[in-house]
Amino acid sequence: MKTYLFSFLLSIFFVTTLAASTQDSLVSYEDVTFSDENSVDSSQLTTVPDDLVFSDGQDSGQSQVDSTSIPNDTAGAVAPTGADGEDKSMWGIFIAGLLGGFAAFFMPCIFPMVPLTVSFFTKKSGSRSQAISQAFLYGVFIIVIYVALGMLITIAFGPEALNELSTNGIFNFFFFLLLVVFAASFLGAFEITLPSSFVNKIDAQSDKGGLIGLFFMSASLAVVSFSCTGPIIGTLLVEAATRGERLGPAIGMLGFSIALAVPFVLFAMFPSMLKSMPKSGGWLNSVKVVLGFLELALALKFLSNVDLAYNWNFLDREVYLALWIVIFGLLGLYLIGKIQFSHDSPLQFLSIPRTMIAILVFSFVVYMVPGLWGAPLKAISAFLPPIGTQDFDLNNLTLSAAGPAHTGGADANSRKHYTYFHSKSTIKGLDPYYDYDEALAAAKEQKKPLLVDFTGWNCVNCRKMEAEVWSSPKIRAMLNNEFILVELYVDDKVLTLPESEHYVSDKTGKTINTVSKRNADFQITKFESNSQPLYALLDNEGELLVPTSGAIYDIEKYGAFLQSGIDAFKAK
Template sequence: MKNLLVLIILLLSGLAGHSQFADPNAKIEDPVRWSYGSEKITDTEYDLIITATIEKGWHVYSQFIEDGGPIPTSFKFTPASTYKLKGTVSEMPKAVSAFDKNFDMQIAWHKDKVDFRQRIVLSGPTNEVKGVLEFMVCNDTKCLPPAEVEFKISVNSTSNQVSATSSGENTVSPSAADTSAASPNSVSADTPVIKRQLKPSNNEGTLWGIFLAGFIGGLAAFFMPCIYPMIPLTVSFFTKKSGSRAKGIQSAIIYGVSIILVYVALGLLITLIFGASALNEAASSATFNLLFFVALIIFGISFLGAFEITLPASLVNKMDEKSNQNGFIGLFFMAFTLALVSFSCTGPIIGTLLVDAVSKGSYLGPAVGMLGFSSALAIPFTLFAIFPSWLKEMPKSGGWLNTVKVSLGFLEIALAFKFLSNVDLAYHWNLLDRDIFLAIWIVIFGFWGLYLLGKIRLAHDNEVGFLSLPRLFFSIFILGFTIYMIPGLWGAPLKPLSAWLPPQTTQDFDMYSNNTSTAVTETPGKKYAGLFHAPHGLDAFYDYEEGLAYAKSVNKPILIDFTGWSCVNCRKMEASVWPDEGVLKKLKEDYVLISLYVDDKTELSANEKYTSAFSGKNIKTIGQKWSDFQASKFGTNSQPYYVIAGHDGKPLVTPQAFNLDINNYIDFLNSGKLAFSRK
């Protein structure tokens, strides 16, 4: 019945205002149906079950996607005194995962059917649990705007399963065909806050990455002044104390395993202290990211020689006493003593690894990171005990050890700004734009390169009489990387660094080739608040009414670009079709571009909020407004969607959706210009 009403509304709106060029394939898509239930586990514990049934060819994104990608599925349960949540929402089956080059990140999604489960613990009589879920659905050619669905799940001890169904049709959520047709009404201010989650701990790719990072960190720690000189002393101790080479090798293996146990225990302790929920929120939390930033800065300054991070001498002495015991216990405490004595060198590296593991939200991440770190430390001790003749081939200790330490300091300070950038982007502080970020990195890596050349000396450094070949090659690499980044200050894309840098749209100075601005001419005394820089140097209006008014003043047709910040196929069109010389020239010269983001979370002012005459939904955000506008006026809710319209807002030619054929897009733009000239 509800679908029939939608069809009638679309038919009436088409008869009333749609032109002959309305897209005959346009329709309101509703590919996901949601069902809800509960399953009794114990007398006080229940699993809330939320099931998505997805039409063939479509997919719903997993919860576990990092910021900067599509909108993940997420859940907000209404708090109540009668129950509390236990753990986080799980999803079965495991999401399909693949690398998406448009977002330069791993993306996971579900197709056909997926169950989301949240366990609750009852603390009083509970009949139902309420909440809101948010999801985004796409297929190979288009995406629908993010949708919020309110749900109620029955919970009672007499039935193991109570279900209700709800359609995903409230993917339609923005303004009546014209904003003037919608009368703003007062709406509830308690908009649900839906937090994103990170990748789950069973993500094998993430855990392998954390292990590899830990292993590399362990290799770096091996060459630190606190550890490297201890290798010949420790191996010699094993050989002499054991009395035979075989027993010495056995002691070295036990010692190596003990090192691994000590550091893995530290990783597990981090998880126990912070808990799974804290790890899960780390990457999206301003507090966590700012703490990480400060911690890495402190670690970096420590490596530069300003101070040393040490543990209490009494603790070190106590462990050293226990290491004199015989057998496994003595070797274990000997490994523990190594960890404590070397903390001034390894502490910052361990801290950096734990920060990285925690920020990925993986429950096993800290333990896996420490496994990689400790393995890289333990293996050399064991191998040198088995093959003591290798000790003669080791480079002698010297000033180069301090160079390694200082180099890690420069690297840690550079990495710290990535965490500050995460906070800046998430909360729209606009403090660390792309060019500012690059300027900071250029200075850091530039000083690092000069340091390696011996042009800069710190307090604990010896004068560099000559450059060794490794030092020379490292300085060439670092300075080369510094020079590579410099064009980025003026807008060069720097694609290999795109995952680390703030988005190109935050660039203040963008002089990259073919990125000439459309040069919107402002009327004296008139400022266009909705004007912003789109990809490839195009000027675009963020607001429909403002863009339409400007188009009238310059007598050009409008190109309405229904898009989204998280729309994969929108980025494909912008990256593959728009840069074409013919397309870009026409977009700049023949049209006024109006880009309307249907997933923009910016809240409308109180007097702009309204109830849609089309869908009956409360419109609270800019994204909902433009999504409602698209659905009610053009009869579709998928992106990307391109409409060429005249000054009356009616389509001049048949709108276009996702199509990577450049010639097709040029024909589309040519036909729109011709139709406008004939009016």
């Protein structure tokens, strides 16, 4: 039974990272207030419905394009709604917290306490019903304590600051170091504990009777188990905070505390279940070690964010993959007992479930290996650096089958910011512009519609769209042959504007002094959106042809969205 826990722990890593893919990259613009000034003149739009809802980057599956304004075969174009994306993000954070709580329950600091705690309730209470009620209150207080911790994070930073964390290089680098420390702790290098004097004071208060005693008993569990739960809580709070959601930390802690509290309540209600619990032993430390490897792999994502935003260029895609291959390879060797750490007990035999889990881990390692030579690895592409950072890519040999990339009126290398962005950011086979005014001029010259792609280095959904949708020969051919494509990065930290081009935003009141800030200000001013990806199809005057759209992972639907813009352009 206990060996199945390792499969559960592996799922935590993937659910935590997948939770990130349900949330778009947000640009921090505190004090944003939208008004009718400088908004898009709706009279110039081509059949824009009255119930237009601006995109938040998620495909809700509901069409926002009036099906009567475009041919039937293109009526599937969508403009996602904001609430759907937020709900998905919150659910992702909650599920990640839930899995983290279940993992914490099987830690050496908590699991052995279950029989003692349940025994305390059953012996001290005068009846079974009283024992259940006390255990229920004990669980409620656990939830209250951890949710309060999540709320404190939100209050301390504020929702705007939480948004800013997702693209702030200093915070991302700090989170990388923090997760490495957590990983080292789980691997046995040291233990993260709270001061003993503080722990003793909390524990002393738990001897009081009534609700106060139960509350401090719950608090004692939280502080005594901190050496095991601290790294998990820290990781969850980091993930929730960098998602930019106002209540993200509280929602994450709600899931964590529910998973931690429910077993105590259930065992108090059904004490006979204690007999079926696996005995404490060396396997509990194995749980910590597995989590340590997963923490280490997750830490690289935050380091990659910094590397891309500041153009350091040392954590390219193949380097990132090589590190993941080594990390998960070592995890597989650990699972089959080939390597051990200081706190591990000898592994006398390899059980069938543990063997199956090791096979899954090694299979994942083998799956990643072709990525070193440019394989798209679509299952994990959203979490890898852009394919453009790959130094050696065998796919370049086959791109000619998709048709030639479009070229502007001037040599590509002479375009603004082309040499900076193109080599590492753009999916192979495409040749976009990186300056809006320049792209609009090219669209007028070639009499083609303009596709504006608001994107970012740290945008998970952007990478997923590029790997799963833009890589399709059908979509790539449409982008190359039917549109002038411009990619506008909103989170770059390197390119600055000449001092003569600095200005104060009418929307935010902030000084705009970098290329990325100008792109972001353009997005929220013209399209009233600050999430990525955002796709806008414009005519040669810079006016919307159809409503904007966020990420659409269905190739046919995204193709229909593009076709609707082509048809609207031709109808003018």
